Amino acid sequence: MLAIEADSLSKTYTSGLLRRERVEALAGFSLAVESGQIFSLLGPNGAGKTTFIKILLSLTHPTTGRASIAGIPLPNVGIKSRIGYLPESHRYPGYLTGAQVLSFFGKLSGVDTGVLAQRIPSLLELVGMTQWRGMKVKKYSKGMMQRLGLAQALINDPEILFLDEPTDGVDPLGRKEIREILKELKRKGKTIFLNSHLLSEVELISDRVAILDKGKLLKTGTVDELTTGGTNYLIGIVGTVPEVALAESRALVLRLSTANGALTADCPTTAELNKVIDLLRRHGVEITSVVQQRNSLEESFISLIKREVAP
Amino acid sequence: MKLLTLVLGTGRELSAKATLYVLAGISTLILLGAAATLSRSTTDEGSTLLLFGNPAGPPATPEVFSGMVNSMEAAFAGGLFAGVVLFGMFATAGVLPDALERGTVDLYLSKPIARWELLAGKYCGSVLAMFVNIIYFIGFLWIIVGVRVGIWNMNLLLAGLMMTFAFACLFAIVSLFGVLTRNMAISIIVGFVYLFVISEVLQNREEGLYHLSTNEIYRGILDGLYYVFPQIPAMQHNVLKLVAGNGIEWRPFVQSFLSSTGILALAAWILGRKDF
Numbered sequence: 001m002l003a004i005e006a007d008s009l010s011k012t013y014t015s016g017l018l019r020r021e022r023v024e025a026l027a028g029f030s031l032a033v034e035s036g037q038i039f040s041l042l043g044p045n046g047a048g049k050t051t052f053i054k055i056l057l058s059l060t061h062p063t064t065g066r067a068s069i070a071g072i073p074l075p076n077v078g079i080k081s082r083i084g085y086l087p088e089s090h091r092y093p094g095y096l097t098g099a100q101v102l103s104f105f106g107k108l109s110g111v112d113t114g115v116l117a118q119r120i121p122s123l124l125e126l127v128g129m130t131q132w133r134g135m136k137v138k139k140y141s142k143g144m145m146q147r148l149g150l151a152q153a154l155i156n157d158p159e160i161l162f163l164d165e166p167t168d169g170v171d172p173l174g175r176k177e178i179r180e181i182l183k184e185l186k187r188k189g190k191t192i193f194l195n196s197h198l199l200s201e202v203e204l205i206s207d208r209v210a211i212l213d214k215g216k217l218l219k220t221g222t223v224d225e226l227t228t229g230g231t232n233y234l235i236g237i238v239g240t241v242p243e244v245a246l247a248e249s250r251a252l253v254l255r256l257s258t259a260n261g262a263l264t265a266d267c268p269t270t271a272e273l274n275k276v277i278d279l280l281r282r283h284g285v286e287i288t289s290v291v292q293q294r295n296s297l298e299e300s301f302i303s304l305i306k307r308e309v310a311p
Numbered sequence: 312m313k314l315l316t317l318v319l320g321t322g323r324e325l326s327a328k329a330t331l332y333v334l335a336g337i338s339t340l341i342l343l344g345a346a347a348t349l350s351r352s353t354t355d356e357g358s359t360l361l362l363f364g365n366p367a368g369p370p371a372t373p374e375v376f377s378g379m380v381n382s383m384e385a386a387f388a389g390g391l392f393a394g395v396v397l398f399g400m401f402a403t404a405g406v407l408p409d410a411l412e413r414g415t416v417d418l419y420l421s422k423p424i425a426r427w428e429l430l431a432g433k434y435c436g437s438v439l440a441m442f443v444n445i446i447y448f449i450g451f452l453w454i455i456v457g458v459r460v461g462i463w464n465m466n467l468l469l470a471g472l473m474m475t476f477a478f479a480c481l482f483a484i485v486s487l488f489g490v491l492t493r494n495m496a497i498s499i500i501v502g503f504v505y506l507f508v509i510s511e512v513l514q515n516r517e518e519g520l521y522h523l524s525t526n527e528i529y530r531g532i533l534d535g536l537y538y539v540f541p542q543i544p545a546m547q548h549n550v551l552k553l554v555a556g557n558g559i560e561w562r563p564f565v566q567s568f569l570s571s572t573g574i575l576a577l578a579a580w581i582l583g584r585k586d587f
Binding site: 059060105109110152 | 312323414418419421422586587
């Protein structure tokens with residue numbers, strides 16, 4: 001079942017005198033997110049990630065296109081009782097304590113007072129905020145606010161969770177804790193839609209990733225799918241490669257280097273790779289392994305974005 | 312339940328600000344002053360209102376005495392009306408712009424509440440906070456005058472409701488501009504300009520703007536504007552008349568109710584179309 005579906009969404013913001021200045025935040029963006037996944041949306045600043053979430057939450061109206069959550073077409077106020085949201089920049093009433101913030105937003109979510117009385121302490125414990133439950137929010141640090149924000153997003157026990165930069169301002173230990181919480185939520189069958197700049201974290205927890213730039217979907221797939229397909233091959237060898245073999249190999253590939261008993265060859269296609277292997281074998285080089293090198297998600301992301309920017 | 316949460320949350324938000332406490336503090340000082348200074352002396356010649364134990368006038372018959380006390384209460388009510396509107400606008404003008412700020416509106420609208428509910432909750436919460444302040448002053452003034460002077464003027468209590476209503480009408484305009492601009496300063500300025508310039512000029516159009524032209528269309532537009540917007544000065548005038556026991560004309564209240572409802576509906580429509 002699809003948790004989130006977007007079909008040809010576009011959003012153009014207008015501003016200025018007579019609304020003649022136009023910024024296209026989303027341009028025919030389509031996406032489908034299966035239930036029970038951790039799905040991450042990546043993109044540079046201004047790519048349209050937050051606009052997409054805001055359309056799903058009916059904070060912003062799409063210019064064209066349709067979207068649905070759990071099969072229910074948007075906009076729909078009722079569906080919001082089944083979702084949780086942690087905005088990128090959130091401002092809680094500073095005069096309330098952490099527990100009071102959860103109570104207030106829980107009631108706004110339609111959660112019964114009796115249920116809240118049980119859920120608030122357990123959520124505060126989950127995000128490690130029990131000892132600060134009675135402190136006024138205005139005294140909270142950025143990291144504490146993020147933890148409270150996560151608890152707030154979970155206050156209605158949502159099926160789908162939208163998190164915009166959830167680990168922003170959180171220390172490494174806290175980030176690990178949040179990752180564990182998200183994994184546990186996934187185990188419970190929740191769908192988690194994540195916007196994050198921290199690609200190393202996204203790589204660690206996401207089932208699927210979509211890369212967005214200038215309002216367009218560039219690529220979508222699992223982390224494995226996005227990080228494989230590189231053109232670098234690590235060729236394990238015994239001994240050294242004769243100079244003449246190296247020179248001939250360099251003519252066949254984009255880049256070639258040797259280090260620690262291995263050759264690294266940048267081959268645009270497998271044909272070039274096979275030619276290099278044939279050449280090395282002709283020169284009597286003993287090959288022990290050929291491994292396609294995996295890009296990090298960050299490398300794949302940068303490579304994709306650069307390809308888009310290139311004329 | 313959700314709307315009630317919004318209303319009570321807004322009341323709590325306002326109670327965290329100093330402005331309403333200043334108004335309550337001023338009210339308390341006036342009430343203490345009234346309790347300390349007002350009393351009544353009754354002789355065979357009639358009743359006399361005493362201020363600091365000194366007669367404020369010659370002995371009067373019960374009817375005349377009652378009229379005197381009612382006029383005094385009307386003066387109190389007039390001062391309160393101005394105070395409520397001024398302090399009330401300062402205290403509440405930021406409620407909607409704050410709620411619509413980035414980071415706050417996202418939280419509200421991600422919950423299962425409609426945009427009009429957010430507006431209604433914030434609006435009613437602000438009006439409720441002002442109502443509590445007004446009733447605090449009016450209620451205790453009514454009790455003090457009743458106990459110390461023996462005149463229980465029910466119209467004074469009714470005036471508290473009317474003052475709240477007049478504030479609610481003005482706050483509808485402030486709310487509209489709060490939604491339009493999301494800026495507290497602009498909302499306050501518009502509120503003041505409306506209160507002290509536009510509503511006064513329209514109220515007294517026959518003595519002022521009418522003289523600029525005899526054109527019927529021009530005068531019709533002025534009349535139209537007068538009836539389209541809440542009639543704050545006319546309501547104030549009627550509140551004072553009511554407390555003084557001189558009857559009341561309901562027309563400005565009915566027209567102001569209709570125009571304020573229209574203004575709030577416009578604010579809700581604009582809020583519904585906004586992107587955040």
